[in-house]
Amino acid sequence: MKKKIVALTAIAVLSVGVAGQASASNVHTVESGDTLWSISQDNNVSVDELYAWNDLDSSLIYPSQDLKVEDKVATYVVVKGDSLYKIATKHNISVNDLMKWNNISSDLIFPGEKFVLQDTGGATSTNKTVQKATAPVSAPTSAPAEKAASAPVAAKAPSSNKGTEMTVTATAYTAYCPGCSGTTATGIDLRSNPNQKVIAVDPSVIPLGSRVWVEGYGEAIAGDTGGAIKGKIIDLFMENKQDALNWGRKTVTIKILD
Numbered sequence: 001m002k003k004k005i006v007a008l009t010a011i012a013v014l015s016v017g018v019a020g021q022a023s024a025s026n027v028h029t030v031e032s033g034d035t036l037w038s039i040s041q042d043n044n045v046s047v048d049e050l051y052a053w054n055d056l057d058s059s060l061i062y063p064s065q066d067l068k069v070e071d072k073v074a075t076y077v078v079v080k081g082d083s084l085y086k087i088a089t090k091h092n093i094s095v096n097d098l099m100k101w102n103n104i105s106s107d108l109i110f111p112g113e114k115f116v117l118q119d120t121g122g123a124t125s126t127n128k129t130v131q132k133a134t135a136p137v138s139a140p141t142s143a144p145a146e147k148a149a150s151a152p153v154a155a156k157a158p159s160s161n162k163g164t165e166m167t168v169t170a171t172a173y174t175a176y177c178p179g180c181s182g183t184t185a186t187g188i189d190l191r192s193n194p195n196q197k198v199i200a201v202d203p204s205v206i207p208l209g210s211r212v213w214v215e216g217y218g219e220a221i222a223g224d225t226g227g228a229i230k231g232k233i234i235d236l237f238m239e240n241k242q243d244a245l246n247w248g249r250k251t252v253t254i255k256i257l258d
Contacts, residue, residue: 028068031063039069052077052114074118075117078109099193102115107223165255166253173235174239175191186208199235200225201222205232207256210257
């Protein structure tokens with residue numbers, strides 16, 4: 001009987017130890033010599049994710065500091081070349097849901113922004129510009145490491161040496177045109193987002209999800225298609241019918257930004 005009690009006690013101690021290890025597996029306690037880069041590599045996460053999960057604004061970390069190395073809410077950190085359509089398609093969700101969950105009304109996104117990929121019951125991501133290291137930096141164990149930071153990312157006007165430029169015929173439409181559902185081919189709800197800049201394109205000419213600058217219209221997302229939109233023809237979304245009529249049919253220059 002005594003042997004059984006000892007055995008059960010040992011099992012209980014082991015079980016508690018395993019459970020405690022599992023519950024703490026999403027937290028890393030900083031040790032002397034640690035850097036964000038080394039922690040990210042040890043836990044198979046990115047430095048950007050460590051920044052986002054721990055609300056960091058610099059690379060300074062200290063021994064005994066607890067850092068989250070796992071986020072229970074599915075998130076995504078934007079990288080160069082991303083668009084809302086690409087992110088939504090990659091994670092099998094709609095653009096409309098992605099915008100709603102993150103409380104955003106524009107398709108303009110920037111590297112370093114973090115988006116939640118599921119409904120969090122009203123809680124939305126808090127995006128901010130993240131300063132990124134150009135290379136992993138090691139530092140003496142006696143002092144925290146500084147990171148060589150690049151300048152904050154900002155929206156830029158299209159330049160002559162970037163992007164594919166072409167001349168197209170541009171018409172205009174509204175979300176309430178005959179036969180229109182108000183939801184684009186990529187899932188953007190135009191009636192709920194009347195300020196969204198969206199163009200309908202021929203995907204064989206302009207890939208869906210691309211950011212496109214349109215002369216006289218501005219920067220837009222290639223987020224819709226249409227039966228009559230073939231070749232170098234685009235259709236611009238306008239909030240109201242009169243604006244669409246005023247636009248008419250024009251020959252304009254466009255530039256595919258990414």
